[in-house]
Amino acid sequence: SNTAEYGDYISGKRVVNQETRQEMKKILTEIQSGEFAKRWILENQANRPVYNALARQEREHLIEKTGAALRKMMPWLRKS
Structure with a gap:
C-alpha cells in the first residue's frame, strides 16, 4: 500500500x-x-521442538488473532 511505502521511506x-x-x-x-x-x-x-513452540507462539500472537477477526469482516476475501 502507499501507506506502507510511505512508512518505509520515512522510517x-x-x-x-x-x-x-x-x-x-x-x-x-x-x-x-x-x-x-x-x-x-x-x-x-x-x-x-523449537520450531513447533515458536510457530505456536506466532499463531497465538494478538496480531494474528486480530487479523483473523478482521478477515471475518471481509467476505470478499473468502475463497469460494
Missing part, C-alpha cells in the same frame, strides 16, 4: 541500519557455512 532507515546489516551478514555466513542447515537437520531429527 525504514531506523529499522534497517548498520547493526541490522551486520546481523544479516552473520546469518548469511551461517547459511553459507552449513551451520544453519545443520541446526535445521538436528531440529527435524528431534521432532522440531
